[in-house]
Amino acid sequence: MATDIRTEKPVMPRIARLDPLRFALAVALGALLVASIGEVTPSPERLAGALPRMGSLLDRMLPPETDPAFLGRMAMRLLETVQIALAGTFFGILVSFPLAWCGAMGLSPLGPFRWAARMVVSLFRTVPDLVWALFFVSAVGLGAVAGTLTIIVDTAGFCGRFFAEAMEDSDRQSREALDAGGARKIDILFAAVVPDCMPSFINTSLFSLELAVRSSVVLGIVGAGGIGQELKSAFELFQYPKASAIILAIFVIVLGMEQLTDWLRRRIA
Amino acid sequence: MPILNGVSLDIRQGERVALIGANGAGKSTLLRCLAGLVPLSAGDVEILGETFSGSPSARQRKALRRQLGFVFQFHGLVRRTSALSNVVNGYIGQGHGMRAWHQMLAPHTVREEARAALEAVGLGEKWDARADTLSGGQSQRVAIARAIVHKPSLIIADEPAASLDPAAGSDIMTLFHRLAGARGCTLLFTSHDMNHALSYADRVIALKAGTVMLDAASSDLTPADLEPVFHGD
Structure with missing residues (x-):
């Protein structure tokens, strides 16, 4: 070990020594990043060429469509989008709660088999919503029902994970006290864990509602109902003023939902 | 490495017993073994008419819970529910099922018993206060009310005054x-x-390194007799 010649004590390195494996991994990660940037990011020339086309597209999108018949149809589609998000989030939360309990360490009634619940939650969460939407469109046909089923699965995956983490982090002392009083696992869940985790559950649910509104907007692109279908048609038929009106409406809906959930969160905090 | 070694105790109904010892002496483990919360690696426990070695069976556990109240050092209240709900939780394990999860669900008689238990610990007026708004001493009183609400014949308390200031600690022990x-x-x-042990117990049992070092009536003891328990030989 190196020694400081003035103090004759072992040198205290300012940076921890990098072992060869970590060094190799860092180099490999750096190389992958550089290769990725070279492969898929736009070159400055290509970006420069695209900018005028983007400007031209924006020019054709303005002013947004204001035809009352179109606006009426769009409003109905927006309502359907919000309904998909609300119903999907509601049932998704209902599905996620038992999944979270079954997967939560120290609380699960499944004991060592809690991994099975964790696997289901992971499957729901890791498969992207558009893939679930394609699956449900194939299974139940085009329309809002496929969208709602997609949001249910998406919400169950999102809430299932965060509910389980909140349950695992809940106050151990109250759990132990109820356990000493003869509580069953389900008693501990509802008497101690749920009250303790309620702010976290509500926060997670509100976030999942925000995500659901955003998701339900794009699900229509693959035929799962909502405003996305109108947006897709508008672009495919080169009806750019209609597309811009839809984009503006989406912006208002998503922003409105964010404001509403922020307000609710502040009220609950 | 066993935590308790050759501990043999016989406690009579109605006795008030203090279990003292330095940190790591095995006091809390002994209490948890008696309540069936920690499995025994050897030996057996005969408590409230039930005998078990290892862990109590489900039937024994149920029978024990009906006659046992347990109070922890850090009260273990459910923070976001009311004092009344926490006391109603004392009926969990008494066959009330989901009706003991929260005071809203509890039968009238259970709510009244819970209020009476809160009055017995001097907190009748605080029945609807959320547990996380109570002081340490008040929280421990609610924990005591939760432990006694189902009228147990044995109360086990693990360092009930340790997390409180001296005055609140004495109040809790008096209660x-x-x-x-x-x-x-x-x-x-x-x-x-030592003062709590000598003032509030009929009998003092001292543990040291997992073995019983002293077992005597508190009236026969002075603080000087207990000094070696905490300060070596």
Whole structure:
């Protein structure tokens, strides 16, 4: 070990020594990043060429469509989008709660088999919503029902994970006290864990509602109902003023939902 | 490495027993073994008419819970529910199922019993206060109310005064002493405080390194007799 010649004590390195494996991994990660940037990011020339086309597209999108018949149809589609998000989030939360309990360490009634619940939650969460939407469109046909089923699965995956983490982090002392009083696992869940985790559950649910509104907007692109279908048609038929009106409406809906959930969160905090 | 070694105790109904010892002496483990919360690696426990080695069976556990109240050092209240709900939780394990999860769900008689238990610990007026708004001493009182609400014949308290200031700690021990006396139930508590052991127990058992070092009536003891328990030989 190196020694400081003035103090004759072992040198205290300012940076921890990098072992060869970590060094190799860092180099490999750096190389992958550089290769990725070279492969898929736009070159400055290509970006420069695209900018005028983007400007031209924006020019054709303005002013947004204001035809009352179109606006009426769009409003109905927006309502359907919000309904998909609300119903999907509601049932998704209902599905996620038992999944979270079954997967939560120290609380699960499944004991060592809690991994099975964790696997289901992971499957729901890791498969992207558009893939679930394609699956449900194939299974139940085009329309809002496929969208709602997609949001249910998406919400169950999102809430299932965060509910389980909140349950695992809940106050151990109250759990132990109820356990000493003869509580069953389900008693501990509802008497101690749920009250303790309620702010976290509500926060997670509100976030999942925000995500659901955003998701339900794009699900229509693959035929799962909502405003996305109108947006897709508008672009495919080169009806750019209609597309811009839809984009503006989406912006208002998503922003409105964010404001509403922020307000609710502040009220609950 | 066993935590307790050759511990053999016989506690009579209605006795108030203090279990003292330094940190790591095995006091809390002994209490948890008696309550069936920690499995025994050897030996057996005969408590409240049930005998078990290892862990109590489900039937024994149920029978024990009906007759046992357990109070922890850090009260273990559910923070976001009311004092009344926490006391109603004391009926969990008494066959009330989901009706003991929260005061809103509880039968009228259970709510009234819970209020009476809160009055017995001096917190009748605070029945609807959320547990996380109570002081440490008040929280421990609610925990005591939760432990006694189902009228157990044995109360086990693990360092009930250790997390409180001296005045609040003495209040809690006085309350324990009074309640156990009034209800004729057995009280077994652990403490680091020699004065608590001598003032509030009929009998003092001292543990050292997992073995019983001293077992005597508190009236026969002085603080000097207990010094070696905490300060070596």
